[in-house]
Amino acid sequence: MTQTHVFDVIIVGGGGAGLMAALNASRGAKTAVLSKLYPTRSHTGAAQGGIGAALGNLEEDHWEWHAFDTVKGSDYLGDQDAIEFMCREAVQAVYDLEHFGLPFSRMPDGRIAQRPFGGHTNNLTKKPVRRSCYAADRTGHMILQTLYQQCIKNGITFYDEFQVLDLILSDGKAAGVVAVELATGELHVFHSKAVVLATGGHGRMWEITSNAYAYTGDGVAITLRNGIPAEDMEFFQFHPTGIYKLGILITEAVRGEGGILFNGKGERFMERYAPTIKDLASRDVISRAIYLEIKEGRGVDGKDYVYLDVRPETVNKYAELDGRTRPDGTPYRVTAEEILSKIPDITDFCRTYLGVDPVKDPMPIQPTAHYAMGGIPTNKFGEVVIDGQGTVLPGLYAAGECACVSVHGANRLGTNSLVDLVVFGKYAGIKAAEYARGADLPRLPADPAGGVRRQLDNLLNGSGREKAAQIGRELRKVMSDDVGVFRTEEGLQQAVEKVRELRERYKQVRVSDGGKIFNTELLNTWELGCLLDAALVTAVSALERKESRGAHAREDYPRRDDENWLKHTLAWLNEDGSVRLDYKPVVITQYAPKERVY
Amino acid sequence: MEVRMRIFRFNPEKDRKPRYDVFTVEAQPTDRVLDVLEWIRGDVDGTLAFRRSCAHGVCGSDAMRINGRNYLACKVLLRDLGTTEITVEPLLGLPVMKDLIVDMQPFFEHYKSVMPYLVNDELPADGKERLQSPEERERFDDTTKCILCAACTTSCPSFWSNGQYVGPAAIVNAHRFIFDSRDQAAAERLEVLNEQFGVWRCRTAFNCTEACPREIKITQAIAEVKRAIQTGRIE
Numbered sequence: 056m057t058q059t060h061v062f063d064v065i066i067v068g069g070g071g072a073g074l075m076a077a078l079n080a081s082r083g084a085k086t087a088v089l090s091k092l093y094p095t096r097s098h099t100g101a102a103q104g105g106i107g108a109a110l111g112n113l114e115e116d117h118w119e120w121h122a123f124d125t126v127k128g129s130d131y132l133g134d135q136d137a138i139e140f141m142c143r144e145a146v147q148a149v150y151d152l153e154h155f156g157l158p159f160s161r162m163p164d165g166r167i168a169q170r171p172f173g174g175h176t177n178n179l180t181k182k183p184v185r186r187s188c189y190a191a192d193r194t195g196h197m198i199l200q201t202l203y204q205q206c207i208k209n210g211i212t213f214y215d216e217f218q219v220l221d222l223i224l225s226d227g228k229a230a231g232v233v234a235v236e237l238a239t240g241e242l243h244v245f246h247s248k249a250v251v252l253a254t255g256g257h258g259r260m261w262e263i264t265s266n267a268y269a270y271t272g273d274g275v276a277i278t279l280r281n282g283i284p285a286e287d288m289e290f291f292q293f294h295p296t297g298i299y300k301l302g303i304l305i306t307e308a309v310r311g312e313g314g315i316l317f318n319g320k321g322e323r324f325m326e327r328y329a330p331t332i333k334d335l336a337s338r339d340v341i342s343r344a345i346y347l348e349i350k351e352g353r354g355v356d357g358k359d360y361v362y363l364d365v366r367p368e369t370v371n372k373y374a375e376l377d378g379r380t381r382p383d384g385t386p387y388r389v390t391a392e393e394i395l396s397k398i399p400d401i402t403d404f405c406r407t408y409l410g411v412d413p414v415k416d417p418m419p420i421q422p423t424a425h426y427a428m429g430g431i432p433t434n435k436f437g438e439v440v441i442d443g444q445g446t447v448l449p450g451l452y453a454a455g456e457c458a459c460v461s462v463h464g465a466n467r468l469g470t471n472s473l474v475d476l477v478v479f480g481k482y483a484g485i486k487a488a489e490y491a492r493g494a495d496l497p498r499l500p501a502d503p504a505g506g507v508r509r510q511l512d513n514l515l516n517g518s519g520r521e522k523a524a525q526i527g528r529e530l531r532k533v534m535s536d537d538v539g540v541f542r543t544e545e546g547l548q549q550a551v552e553k554v555r556e557l558r559e560r561y562k563q564v565r566v567s568d569g570g571k572i573f574n575t576e577l578l579n580t581w582e583l584g585c586l587l588d589a590a591l592v593t594a595v596s597a598l599e600r601k602e603s604r605g606a607h608a609r610e611d612y613p614r615r616d617d618e619n620w621l622k623h624t625l626a627w628l629n630e631d632g633s634v635r636l637d638y639k640p641v642v643i644t645q646y647a648p649k650e651r652v653y
Numbered sequence: 654m655e656v657r658m659r660i661f662r663f664n665p666e667k668d669r670k671p672r673y674d675v676f677t678v679e680a681q682p683t684d685r686v687l688d689v690l691e692w693i694r695g696d697v698d699g700t701l702a703f704r705r706s707c708a709h710g711v712c713g714s715d716a717m718r719i720n721g722r723n724y725l726a727c728k729v730l731l732r733d734l735g736t737t738e739i740t741v742e743p744l745l746g747l748p749v750m751k752d753l754i755v756d757m758q759p760f761f762e763h764y765k766s767v768m769p770y771l772v773n774d775e776l777p778a779d780g781k782e783r784l785q786s787p788e789e790r791e792r793f794d795d796t797t798k799c800i801l802c803a804a805c806t807t808s809c810p811s812f813w814s815n816g817q818y819v820g821p822a823a824i825v826n827a828h829r830f831i832f833d834s835r836d837q838a839a840a841e842r843l844e845v846l847n848e849q850f851g852v853w854r855c856r857t858a859f860n861c862t863e864a865c866p867r868e869i870k871i872t873q874a875i876a877e878v879k880r881a882i883q884t885g886r887i888e
Contacts, residue, residue, distance in 0.1 A: 092704075092706055092712075092714065093714075093757060093761070093801075095712075095713065095800070095801050096704075096706045096707070096712040096713060096714045097706075097712070098706070098707065098712075100707070100711055100712055100800070101707050101709070101711050101712070147780075149782075150780060150781055150782055153782040153783060154776055154782075154783070155771065156770065156771025156773075156830075156833070156835070156836075158790060158793070158794075158797050158833070159782070159790075160787075160790065161785050161786060161787045161789075161790045162787070163786070163787060164784070165784030165785055165786050166781075166782060166784065167782050190797070191794075193711075193797075193798070196711060196798075196800070197797065200797075200799075201771075204769050204770035204771070205770060207765055207769060207770055208768075208770040238750060267706040267707040267708065267712065268705055268706050268707075268708060269706045301709075303708075303709045400711070403710070403868070404709065404710075407710065407728055407730070408683075408709075408730070522695075522696070523695070524695030524696050527695070566699060567698075567699040567700060568699050568700040570664060570666045570667070570700065570751075571666065572664070572665060572666055572750065572751050573702045573750060573751040573752075573754050574702075575694070575702045575703070575704075576694065576699035576700065579694075
């Protein structure tokens with residue numbers, strides 16, 4: 056028996072965006088949050104370095120500079136109206152978080168401390184600016200905890216460990232979701248006027264990834280299956296500094312605090328790729344530089360990694376060479392103790408996983424799959440947009456990593472993921488509640504859970520000729536080999552074919568656990584299906600985009616081509632497995648596209 | 654290296670009582686216990702149930718008992734266990750729902766009972782941040798690290814003997830606000846913790862501190878809360 060619950064607003068996902076949406080929606084509408092994890096397990100908690108906002112606490116800064124840096128970082132693919140909105144709102148968002156109780160690190164005068172971060176600059180001098188507001192190196196953890204605390208304070212209704220498997224649409228409007236309760240295996244229908252999707256990213260389709268196991272693209276896959284396009288899926292960020300082989304993130308804050316990248320010959324190679332900003336260039340630029348160093352045999356010991364060095368003697372030597380000063384004009388010099396106090400979690404990761412002490416030894420690092428710039432298309436109010444003309448699907452909202460506003464365009468700047476989820480989570484929540492107040496409860500279609508029941512039955516009753524784990528391994532391999540930091544026509548063609556093959560083979564999978572209680576095999580297998588759909592759309596979108604822009608680097612089309620490709624991709628996944636592409640223009644307000652040099 | 658993994662199994666839909674299954678696995682010394690569990694579930698026995706998400710010690714999903722001690726499975730490398738015989742069991746003191754999955758609801762109820770949120774409705778007139786000195790901020794830094802994994806509470810003998818005890822994790826989260834210079838509800842929290850199942854159930858066994866994957870000095874935090882109750886002062 057399927058239980059039905061009725062709410063004004065249903066929020067899917069308990070990370071930063073979902074909780075922000077919940078706090079704001081619940082002020083004016085009966086709201087519930089559904090999360091496949093306990094909310095505090097969400098991946099927002101893994102964010103380390105900070106949240107960008109032009110508070111100007113240590114030096115001159117302006118939200119307009121933040122906006123320009125974001126536009127430039129996006130390689131001019133970000134929508135400038137949305138970027139301006141986000142960067143202006145970021146300042147208040149940070150104060151709001153402080154008012155919620157977030158324990159930011161502080162300056163001696165008691166205001167919020169700020170540090171430099173990749174791609175964030177003083178627009179006049181082009182030098183790094185201190186814009187990232189942080190809480191040691193666990194800023195995301197603090198945002199997630201603080202928002203969850205506020206939700207408890209405000210009595211928000213949670214359905215923990217409820218995995219959403221489908222969206223319900225009725226007469227062209229959102230009407231709710233279908234979810235499975237993990238503890239019982241029972242299906243539940245959540246009938247609502249509005250739905251906010253805040254389901255996070257899909258970085259688990261790559262082998263080396265910083266992403267949580269939960270990052271399986273559920274929201275993107277569910278909307279694709281309901282005829283809603285995905286935007287700019289070819290743009291996926293590879294963070295330059297993942298722990299070798301494991302992919303665990305080493306925050307950019309390490310370089311913000313003075314850490315330097317070295318190749319196997321001991322050269323500070325970023326000098327060659329980004330002469331002005333060097334080790335604090337944008338992420339896509341550094342990931343490509345590392346890849347090229349390795350390709351040309353300059354990895355450490357000829358292997359596929361380089362070093363990130365934050366030993367005080369290294370930091371001080373290069374700070375002196377760069378003429379780096381503190382805000383009061385004195386030379387920038389650090390001790391091991393100071394470094395450890397700024398990056399305690401990174402120190403712990405290095406000791407645990409590498410047996411290395413970052414103030415005594417350099418860290419072996421390689422690029423790691425990190426962040427989806429693409430996703431469910433929305434406007435700056437979090438409303439889901441279903442075509443190139445800006446048509447809104449009434450009652451449906453998306454925010455955070457699963458959404459594509461687009462503020463990150465072809466490459467996201469560090470700290471802007473947290474800005475994105477706080478700002479757009481807030482507005483999606485406000486708008487969803489406003490909409491719900493003026494809307495009637497849509498009628499439910501007959502048997503709204505029927506589609507989900509069929510999906511699960513297929514997984515439980517497949518032929519068993521294929522194993523999900525094997526399909527997952529092959530997916531991660533082909534995505535890493537052919538849809539990674541650098542791409543080619545031939546590789547992408549192969550990837551599209553391979554993913555199509557894997558999607559066919561997936562139909563032959565059979566889940567061995569026939570039980571209802573915590574059938575994690577069934578749900579992991581269902582999640583693999585989401586990854587396969589998201590991967591297909593990613594590979595097809597990448598194959599079609601014949602230029603290099605931001606994170607999408609084509610060896611066969613090495614230049615950005617504004618004449619033909621200054622536009623967003625929209626991709627629809629048809630029921631027969633074909634992908635239809637269309638494009639929509641980039642919104643440009645005041646920043647005309649220029650060559651991107653750091 | 655070859656490891657022998659003995660895993661606690663219990664499926665309430667089928668089993669009347671728990672059992673242990675043994676899996677012999679070829680693994681790398683640098684593999685995490687979680688990697689081995691993933692491999693078993695993916696390639697050997699899909700019915701094995703456990704929670705996990707971030708896989709690097711920050712989300713708190715995969716706390717479990719490994720060779721008799723509470724760890725996050727993603728933070729223990731095989732080489733660090735000092736043996737190739739590995740026993741993996743669910744956390745103690747919370748009801749087992751299936752295999753390595755326990756019911757976290759009682760744990761979160763205790764957490765919620767200590768008002769784990771900032772209480773202060775006065776905002777600065779300019780709308781900007783409240784001021785807090787680095788020293789004031791440092792005062793509660795340690796207890797902000799908590800990821801609510803329950804490794805501490807489920808290693809506590811007092812909690813095992815009586816599940817009504819709020820437990821170390823709840824006290825850690827109360828500490829995080831009691832000692833935050835911006836907060837105004839310390840007295841109310843101390844009152845909650847001064848009750849029958851509050852802080853006095855702690856017998857300073859230090860198990861919690863040893864179990865904490867975030868290396869929070871939990872026993873010390875509890876002692877500071879006890880002292881605040883006794884002296885009526887937040888220092």
